[in-house]
Amino acid sequence: MTDSDQTQKPGDALPRRRATDRIPHKSMLTIKDVAGLLHQRSRIDDEQYQLILKRGDAQAARLNSHLRPNQAKQDIYLAELASPAQVITSFSLEIPATQKKLTEDAITELIAQASGMEYLKIDPLKLELDVVTDQIPRAFALKNLVVPIEEKGGVVTIAVADPFNIRPIEDLQHALGIQIRRILASRSDILKILEEFFGFQASVRAAQVEMGLGSQLSNLEQLFKMRGRDEIESSDQHIISAVEFLLKYAFDSRASDIHIEPKREKSLIRFRVDGVLHNIHTVPMNLHPAIVSRLKLLARLDVAEKRRPQDGRIKTQHLAKDIELRVSTLPVAFGEKVVIRIFDPEILMQKLDRIGFCEREFQLYKTFINKPHGIVLVTGPTGSGKTTTLYSSLKTIATPEINIVTIEDPIEMVMEDFNQVGVQTAINVTFGTVLRNILRQDPDVLMIGEIRDRETADNAVQAALTGHLVLSTLHTNDAPSAITRLLDIGVPAFLVASTVNGIIAQRLVRTICLECKYDRLLTVDEQIYLGLEKKAYTVCEGQGCDACRGTGYKGRSGIFEVLEFTDQLKSRINERTDMAEIYAIARADGMVSLRELAIRKMLEGHTTFSEIVSVTG
Ligand SMILES: [Zn+2]
The missing domain is CATH 3.40.50.300 (P-loop containing nucleotide triphosphate hydrolases)
Structure with a gap:
C-alpha cells in the first residue's frame, strides 16, 4: 500500500478510522466528520454547520430512499449510497463571503487534503477503457465504489470515494498480486465512469456471449475464423443497450461527433470534443455490423444497403432536452464507417x-x-x-x-x-x-x-x-x-x-473558461501586431483547469x-x-x-490574443 501513511497531522479535522468490515454497508466517513472538516477550514459558518448536524441524517435518508426498506445491510453496495459530500452538497450552501456554491468537487478535494491523499477530478476522455474494465470485476467496483484509473509500471491507480475504505483494496492487492495506489475522487465522478464504461463493456461482452464466443477477447480471432462471418443481429438487446450507452456517454462528454470506424480486426469508436478527436472504445470487429445496423435502423436508413453512402437523422432526448443526430454512412475498406453529428438546439x-x-x-x-x-x-x-x-x-x-x-x-x-x-x-x-x-x-x-x-x-x-x-x-x-x-x-x-x-x-x-481566467498585460510586440496605440492593456487568458479540460476555453x-x-x-x-x-x-x-470587433472582445476579457489572431488572420 503506497498510501499506508494515514497518520494524522496536527490540526487535521478528520479522525483516524479504519474499515474492519469486509463488506462495507455504509460510508465510513461520516457526515459529521465532513461537516467538522468544512467548519474547521471555514468553508461553512456556525449556522451552516449546525444545520448539517441537525438535518444531515434525514437528508441522507431522503437521498437513499431508492433502497428497499428491508434490504439486508450486506446487500447494500457503497455505490448505492449518497456520500457525505453529496449529502452536504444537496443543501446547496454558499461558502461564506465568496458567493460560491459549496460543490461536491470542492468538498472532495478538501477531504483528500485532510487525509493526505491525491485528489483527482476524473476526465473520462483521458481514461483507457481496458484499464477501467479489465482490472477488477464490475460487482467489486460497485460494492466498494472504486474505479481503476491508470496502470503504469506495474502499479494500478484506483480512485476511491471514501478515504477510510482501505480493507477491500488491500484484499484486492493480495488476491491479484498487484501494487495499488489509492487516490480520492467524488462519488458522482466514480459512478459516472462505472455506469458508462462498464455499461458499454458489459453490453458488448454479453452480445459476444450470445454469439457463443465467450467473454475471452483473446480467443476471439480463433473463434471468429471457426464461425466464419457470423454477425450478431442488431435487434439483440445487448447491442441496443450498447448503442444507448454510447450515445449517452457522447452527450455527457459534450461531444460534437461520434465516429465508428471499421478497421481490419476491430471497430474503433472516437468522439470529437472541443474540436479534437479522442479514442473512446474499441469493439470486436464482428460486432461492428450490428452496431452500425442498429444506428441505421434508428436513423430510418436502408439497413440492407451497405455499398452506398446514406444520410439520416435520429431525434432523441437527453436530460429532458431534445437532441438531433445526423447519421451518415460511408463504405470504406473494412466495412461501413458511421459518423454521427450531434446538434444541440440550444x-x-x-x-x-x-x-x-x-x-x-x-x-x-x-x-x-x-x-x-x-x-x-x-x-x-x-x-x-x-x-x-x-x-x-x-x-x-x-x-x-x-x-x-x-x-x-x-x-x-x-x-x-x-x-x-x-x-x-x-x-x-x-x-x-x-x-x-x-x-x-x-x-x-x-x-x-x-x-x-x-x-x-x-x-x-x-x-x-x-x-x-x-x-x-x-x-x-x-x-x-x-x-x-x-x-x-x-x-x-x-x-x-x-x-x-x-x-x-x-x-x-x-471564449475563455471562467473557472481559470487570469489577467496579463499585452506585450509591446502584440500591441504592434494588432496596430494598437502604445499603452498598458490588460487582457485575459485561461490557465487550463478541469472545467475546460486543460484548454483554457469553454464555449x-x-x-x-x-x-x-x-x-x-x-x-x-x-x-x-x-x-x-x-x-x-x-x-x-x-x-x-471584424478585426476591430475581435480586439474589442479581447480587451473586454472574453477571448485571448492568440484566438483573435488565428480567427481574423
Ligand atoms: Zn478552465
Whole structure:
C-alpha cells in the first residue's frame, strides 16, 4: 500500500478510522466528520454547520430512499449510497463571503487534503477503457465504489470515494498480486465512469456471449475464423443497450461527433470534443455490423444497403432536452464507417442577443430582419456559425401569422416552426427547382441555405422584389466583398442596391473558461501586431483547469461585422464598383471591421490574443 501513511497531522479535522468490515454497508466517513472538516477550514459558518448536524441524517435518508426498506445491510453496495459530500452538497450552501456554491468537487478535494491523499477530478476522455474494465470485476467496483484509473509500471491507480475504505483494496492487492495506489475522487465522478464504461463493456461482452464466443477477447480471432462471418443481429438487446450507452456517454462528454470506424480486426469508436478527436472504445470487429445496423435502423436508413453512402437523422432526448443526430454512412475498406453529428438546439437556436453581437451591430442587424421584405446576407467561412445566426434570426421573427420556408443543403436541424425543404441533387430537387416553385407556397420569409449561382441569386432577388424577406448566406470573407460577389455572379447593380437590406460577416472565437481566467498585460510586440496605440492593456487568458479540460476555453461566441445599406452606399453601387471603394464608403458610414470587433472582445476579457489572431488572420 503506497498510501499506508494515514497518520494524522496536527490540526487535521478528520479522525483516524479504519474499515474492519469486509463488506462495507455504509460510508465510513461520516457526515459529521465532513461537516467538522468544512467548519474547521471555514468553508461553512456556525449556522451552516449546525444545520448539517441537525438535518444531515434525514437528508441522507431522503437521498437513499431508492433502497428497499428491508434490504439486508450486506446487500447494500457503497455505490448505492449518497456520500457525505453529496449529502452536504444537496443543501446547496454558499461558502461564506465568496458567493460560491459549496460543490461536491470542492468538498472532495478538501477531504483528500485532510487525509493526505491525491485528489483527482476524473476526465473520462483521458481514461483507457481496458484499464477501467479489465482490472477488477464490475460487482467489486460497485460494492466498494472504486474505479481503476491508470496502470503504469506495474502499479494500478484506483480512485476511491471514501478515504477510510482501505480493507477491500488491500484484499484486492493480495488476491491479484498487484501494487495499488489509492487516490480520492467524488462519488458522482466514480459512478459516472462505472455506469458508462462498464455499461458499454458489459453490453458488448454479453452480445459476444450470445454469439457463443465467450467473454475471452483473446480467443476471439480463433473463434471468429471457426464461425466464419457470423454477425450478431442488431435487434439483440445487448447491442441496443450498447448503442444507448454510447450515445449517452457522447452527450455527457459534450461531444460534437461520434465516429465508428471499421478497421481490419476491430471497430474503433472516437468522439470529437472541443474540436479534437479522442479514442473512446474499441469493439470486436464482428460486432461492428450490428452496431452500425442498429444506428441505421434508428436513423430510418436502408439497413440492407451497405455499398452506398446514406444520410439520416435520429431525434432523441437527453436530460429532458431534445437532441438531433445526423447519421451518415460511408463504405470504406473494412466495412461501413458511421459518423454521427450531434446538434444541440440550444447552440443552433439561441436568443439573438446572446450570440455575441456588440450593441451597435445588434441594433443595425435587427432593423435588417425586421423589414417586411428585402435580402439579408450572412457571410463567413465554413464553421463560422452562420447557421446559428440564421436559425436564431428566423426563430426571432417566427410568429403564427407568418409562413417561414427554408431550403437547405442539407437540413441542419429539423424545426417544427419552419417548413423545411432539403436539397436532393440526385432527384433534381435543387435550390433552383425548389425556388421556382416555392413562391406558390405563399411564404412570408424565405431562408435559402446558400447563394451559389446566378439562378439562385435571381430567385432571391425576385422573391425580395415581390414582397418577401429573404435570408441567405454567401461564402465571402467580409461584408463588403459580398456586394462584389453578387455583381460577379451577374446580379444587376441596381437590383443589388434596391433589394439588399444589409450584410453581416461573422467569425466564431472560443471564449475563455471562467473557472481559470487570469489577467496579463499585452506585450509591446502584440500591441504592434494588432496596430494598437502604445499603452498598458490588460487582457485575459485561461490557465487550463478541469472545467475546460486543460484548454483554457469553454464555449464560443460570434463576432459580427455589419454593413448597413445607407443611401450613400446604394447610390455608389454600379457594375464597376470595386471592393476598395465599397470598403471606404462603409467605413465612412461607421462600419466596424471584424478585426476591430475581435480586439474589442479581447480587451473586454472574453477571448485571448492568440484566438483573435488565428480567427481574423
Ligand atoms: Zn478552465
